[in-house]
Amino acid sequence: MTRTRTSALVAIAAVAAITLAACTSAGGSSPGAGGGTAAGDISELKAGVFLDVTSWDPAAADIGFDGPYLSAVYDPLVALDKDAKPVPALATSWEWSADRLTLTAELRKGVTFDDGQKFDAAAAVANLQHLKTGVRSGQAYLNVSGFTAKDEDTLEIKLSKRDDSLLYFMGLGRSWMASPAAIAANSLTAGPVGSGPYTFDKANSAPQSQYVFTKKANHWDSATYPFPTVKLFPITDQTASFNAMLSGQLNVQFANAANLPKAKDNGWNIASKPSSWVGVQFADRTGTQVKALGDQRVRQAISYAFDSAGILKAVGNGSGTATNQLWPVDGTVYDKSMDGKYATNMAKAKQLLADAGYPGGFTVKMPMSPIFAAWQPAANQTFGELGIKVEWQDMAMPDYQKNAPTYPMFLAVIAMSGNDMATLSDQVTTAQWYNPNPAVDAFPEVKALVGQAEQAEPGAAQTAVLKQLNAKLVDLAWWSVWYQADNTYFSVKGITVTPITGMMFPTLRFIQRG
Amino acid sequence: MTAVPFPAALAPVKRISLGRRYLRRPLGVVALALLLVVVAAAVLAPWLAPFDPNHVDFTLTHAEPGGGHLLGGDSAGRDILSRLLHGARTTLYGAVITCVSGLLLGVPAGVCAGYFGGVTDRLASWVSDALQSVPGMIVLLVVAAGTGQSFPVLMVALGVFLAPGYYRITRARALAVRKEPYIDAARVAGVTNPRILRTHMLRAVYAPIVVQTALTAGIAIGMQAGLQFLGIGSASTPSWGQMMNDGFQNMLTYPLILLWPSIALGITIAALAFIGSTLADLISIRAEQPSRRARARVRQELTAPAATELSNRLPSGEHEHSAEDCALRIDNLRVGYASPSGVKEVVRGVSLDAAPGEVLGIVGESGSGKTQTMFAVLDLLPSGGTAVADGIRVSGREVSGLSAAERAALLGRSIGYVPQEPLSNLDPCYTIERQLVEPLRHVHGLSKADARQRARDVLVRVGLTDPDRVLASYPHQISGGMAQRVLIAGAVAGRPSLLVADEPTTALDVTVQAEVLELLRELQQEYGMTLVIVTHNFGVVADICDRVVVMKDGRIVETGRVEQIFRHPADPYTAELISASLDDVAGRHELDQAWARESPAALDRSAAHVGGEDDAR
């Protein structure tokens, strides 16, 4: 059940380190109200993306920052709307079977790929098979047993196991349709061959520096893409990116919230949305490595000890929402009333630790990498006050990812999902590098609720179960979440960005004039 | 002995006074003081720092300076001053590790390569070059990734990459010292190689290594900050690079956070650089130039001597001819150099003259000022030298008041110059042809073809049998005797009326010396030149000169016709000099005989005994 976007941790963590601060004006854009500096040239979109496109082959691409690049040249079968709900794209409609193991989709007619190949059900099957076998994309289709072209415009997807987040992942960036000929020729790494709204202007592009796209005259979804020209610039360094924004080389930017005051001075639009949770991950909830962590009271004590709001304000620069949950704070599962449960209380924390039989605390080893250095002082200090002595083990970033799961607990900045069932699988039930021992079986109440949620009718019923589960997990101190950090985007007057939780950088349909 | 006793580039270093001399440089003292402050801050950080550098106080996030936090708070809510102090520890610790590992690798390798030469040298140099070609950043990043960000390991790795700097400088120095006779002397004295390396070689490279260490430390600190800036290195200990990275992210909003560590880093590196450059000045890696003020002081002192020394300030020497008849006439010439202890006067009131067609010898021991007198005539004193004279006339024309350019215009036209060392006086980078033709074309305005023809003719005239080969040669391809002929050719090619020759035969073998003297005599007679020849050899004087000027300690002790000087030297010093030339003194046999007569007992001693036995055979 693991099929999340595979935005490399490098990216997330680097973003996290950089977006120590983000803006407070959570949720959506602040539409242009006049004033500030000139709106700049908005006849073309010039967006600063944090990372370069990983690959033009959708099967080898990442979701994190590849969205804007791929959405320019490929059409997806399924897209997402601003609430991360799947909406039609090349698939015009779809229907689940009663057992939710078969998905039947009608496909758009009259779409051709740039190389002249026709888009039809056969092409879709070829694409999906390619995606299922893809090293990175395959995760989205783990529960899919097969694809069939029912007729020229009808596609059938058979599942081996019910999967309520399949369409979400397809919409997130796992259903880009490429020319079947190019897939067969294995030539996509050299350059995209899709049916998307823009043509890749290879002549004017400089790979790894700037990508230029020109709008097609007659794309079926032309209205969604207002810019005649799109230029995407991969810029990892946030100061460089901000300089480019200041100098007018960009009009949309993946932003560092530390620059927020300047952005406001310039009268730019500012958009932000929760993107990752920050806190302590307990890899050893059952106490096999460190017995203490198997005790609910110890985990609760840690949650009580941390001044989440303080860390968010100081380290996170207030860019996010202090909470102890990891379903997005703007979603339906999130329960604001529960946020008070672990209000900072060191006395209580110490009491809980003593009750659990550790009045003098204990010693634990934790990994540390420069990326997480920003949180380390606060963490070290809090653990110290609580009586837990941490021995930090310094390591480089890739090693952190490799080794962190072998430690009983570690500091984590982990990307979130915009889909509630995806959150369940990614964060709770399946083994991930950041969640090496889900240990759901060791907690019968959790296991029961998970089962219920996976069986429940999508919609209100499922949400209700998830809410219960959420409450249970918070009570168990499954994690010690400090806050949900926002991703922030600056855009000049006249351009608005709608961020999507789950996408590090939204696809082009979420960047509009206005 | 060479004739220039003045601040040449390689004055021997007095180790004992290096520190004291350093303290006389204000800039160096300030830099050293700053570095000491940084070191003290680092050492005393735990006591000096007002707060725990890692203590987080959320109210302190991005705080302005004030309220007990002198420099404010960083973006994580920690006291910047405390972090700065503790960061100095990290920074210096890293620099020390880097320098030590660079030293340990580079210096022994450099010393051995320079001392043993051959395969050792080739191998070590290849490794050093290879190290310099390795993309260090890639390796450092890989090492950083692989060693779990271990700071000491990273700094050692950095030291490895900086080791070639040490290697190059020690090898060059060791190579130079290896050729010094004192190393051979030590080997002959039975000193083992390890001991020679340990004592003589290490002592010789000591000073440049100190300079190199100051620079390396600066580079190491900069690179260290750069690596930390890129996010490499331990997160749990405060460091300036990290602080700068933090500041960099918040640069536009909270510029102070970037400012503090930048200042600390900048001051530390600048202090090291200034210490290095001051030390380099002191051991003459960088030749210091006398300032304009110092030169003015010399001039003033030369023209207006202190009253107490007036007796010593009268001109010495005499004029033989009337001023108008002279090819060269010097009136009360003084030459001085600025030195730390005041003005050093090397020519103290010299007057002399030479008639057209006359050969004048200026003779004296080293340090007598004879060469300086000639340089003053040519207006080509070494830098820092200042000449003052009541008058200098060349071909009857007063030139001492002329501008530098007008004086320079005399050279090559009215005055020719033959130097002492033949090989060091030819430009090693150009062919002989180029060096002979260039003045003919650009000073005498000959066409290219004419100039070449004239150069060839002159070479034939100075006795070179294969002029075309010589013209095509580079200086290192011809012998010393040939080079001296080339130089004479160059001096007379412009047909000057006055030829100044500075010890023209000293560096030559006696057989060649005789040839060159013969050549000079012939040319002088053929062209009717006035020849002024500077020498310490009375044999040369006797051979070629009409008149002689004897100099001692910057003054003329005697002037006269050659015959008169040799027969009846008026000054005892002249007599001493003449008698010191071993022409007519007793040989060893006479000496031993005399000694045996004086102390017959000595005959039993082995030394005389051997001599005697030889005689007996």
Added chain:
Amino acid sequence: MLSFIAKRLLSGVLLLVLVTTGTFFLAHLAIGDPTPGLLGNSATPAQQDALRAKIGFDRPLLVQFWDWISHAATGDFGSSWRNFQPVGDQLVLRVPVTLSVVVFATLLSAVIGVAVGILCGLRPGGVLDRVLKLASVVLFALPGFWVSLVLVTWFALDLRWFPAIGYVSPDQSVSGWLESITLPSVSLALGAIVMVAEQLRNGFLQVNNQDFVRTLRARGLSKRRVTAHVLRNASPAALTVLALMFVGLLGGAIVVEIVFNLPGIGSLTQSASQIGDIPVLLGLTAVTVVFVVLVNFLLDLVLGWVNPKVRER
């Protein structure tokens, strides 16, 4: 001459082989299993196995090494472990960027450094000379990214003379190319300029004290002509520094490439080392060493041309 070239080439090839071999084993030793870094946060062991098989990481190290080196010998550096593009293709894109900046910086430091060096050498102790001495220390002390930032703020943000970021390739627009590499080159060159100037100035003074200069002047040659002689004799030190500079800049362009967001080999080095993309790292190493060898070879030729004595060794 031919044997000289052959010898240098042989030594260069040996160096190339040794350094890349060293980097290969160092990187493998240091990075270990690269799949977690490459695949990101949610790969299953099966997917990791798949990737390991795809990149051939499941084979013994020596087999991998032989595979790499035998392919590299034919100019095939394999494919990136991250995006499976041929490393050669990436290098072809990246190298010109870094090379543009570094060569331009080297040219700048050569031209300006030589000019300043000569002026200082002609008037030692003069105003310019003292400024140079101070500047050499100050620029030495300034962190590289600091200089870059100041340049960006002045010339890109305030004056808008140059772009703040990015690289324009010369076949798109030559003027755009020049504009895009000016600021990065200048920030790299500043330190190099003073180094070259300082070296030349010191060499100049040293040569100026040599006997043959006096002799040249005694022949009546003009100051300009004598200076030409001095310069030629003093140039080897400056040229050597320039070559070293080039090598240093080639490896040290990372910070500048980050600040100006240039898609050069420096930023590639950083990202590849972070995710453990060993083929890319090896390709980068090889290409850097090749350039270093070439530059040193060129330096030897030039030094031989400048000073004939060197030629005969």
Added chain:
Amino acid sequence: MNAANDSAGTAGTDTAPLLSVQDLVVDYRLARKVRFRALKGVSLTVGPGECVGLVGESGSGKSTLGRALLGLAPVESGRITFDGEDITHARGAARRRLANDIQVVFQDPYGSLDPTMTVGEVLAEPLEVAGTTRAQARAVVAEMLDRVRLPTDSVHRYPSEFSGGQRQRIAIARALVRMPRLIVCDEPVSALDLTTQATILDLFIDLQRETGVSYLFVSHDLGVVRRICHRVSVMYQGEIVESGHTRSVTEEPAHPYTRRLLLASPVADPARQADRRAAWLGLRESA
């Protein structure tokens, strides 16, 4: 006092020669395959207490011979015997043992003393490596300084504080501290002023009389050689062209090269020099 020339290479003494060189060949490697034969089979002896001169122009191989004796030049073939022992290829410990018997004084008074060492350290070094105690060394150093007529307090000063002549005295003292039986003197006075030259030569003679040491005295100056040497060998292009008693060689040279050499050196007397020049010119014409 008869001028009986002994043939080159055989000592004319009843006692065995202290040093004997037979058919010595030395090659220098200039480049990979280019060799330069600096000595082409040279033979020579030095008796105890004797001073043998080696005179020639630069490149004649005279210094190379001295260096070969000291183990500083590569011997291709031939034999060097010291006190009956073959030392041609003595290396390492054997060579270091020889330091007791053979010492050297070089030409350059500036380069031959380590500028970073005090005079005391310079003089004590050969003793220290021989295992002498510090106190003994101090006594010997003081005695040697006295012998070369330098003040005892010189030990604390650096070579740079001394004049050329004084430094040469220090170098001589260093050669003497181990009480060697032979000192190779490589142009020891040619870098000195004339007046200093004379006093240093006298010092050499006095020291020889006092200690009985032998000298192999390398020089380009026939005047110097005449002053100090009992016998002399004239070298030309790697070969000895003439050997004999100093007096006979300098007054009745047999070999034309020796004659040329003699006449080429100018004498400090205008009238006599004019005659010599005429003679030299005649020799040149006839050549």
